[in-house]
Amino acid sequence: MLFDTHCHLDAESFPEGADAVISRANAAGVVTFACVGVGSLEHARAAVALAERRADVVATVGVHPHDASQLNEALEAELAALAENPRVVAVGEVGLDFHYDHSPRETQKDVFRRAIALARRLKKPLVIHTRSAPAETPAILAAEEARDVGGIIHCFSEDRAFAARALELGFYLSFSGILTFKNATAVHEVAAWAPADRVLVETDSPYLAPVPLRGKKCEPAFVKHTAARLADLRASTLEHIAALTTANAARVFGLPTPSGT
Ligand SMILES: [Zn+2]
């Protein structure tokens, strides 16, 4: 029983519809999904609608750092209203991406701070996207007191020093298909070392398909491969890691603890 803590299920990526994608995931033992609604107001609305319609889906909404420069007052108000929906369990993904720099860095920082303020107001955790900003992301989380709500460092791809800082700030570490990549040694080290009560798995579908499915469009059914690698690195079993990461996901999102864990 696996929980994909970060998937994008947009119609552009999955024209067959989210229900078909979820059916395939169910067949692979994935039973709960956090659907990330970013990229546009339509995506955010679709994620919330899906979560309202299905008990096995929860939603997150936010402004991806790529889109930070598109934020205006009207959009911010719409997203804040959506984020109040009880099926929205977190604000995100938000953060900093200084690798692609699709939005100016100062704008990204400003939008990130506003997202933390929203999460604090709503008392909901944050889902953090961070790339090539290993000093700036924790600095902003600390300065804006994100610790009060905590959350998830999604698609963890940093080193142990970053992980230690994130844990200190009250964040969970979510591992994606990157964990299955042979050359991701720093991420392997963190996965082996991280506290058992702070590890999660995700697909970040439709991106980053895990080994042995690299090159395919990634979908939630594939999260099993990442969980298996995590089990491997922690000298554990897939069954144990599935129960552990699912219980952790329920805790961070404030959902009822799954039975049998
Ligand atoms: Zn991301």
Ligand SMILES: [Zn+2]
């Ligand atoms: Zn994402």
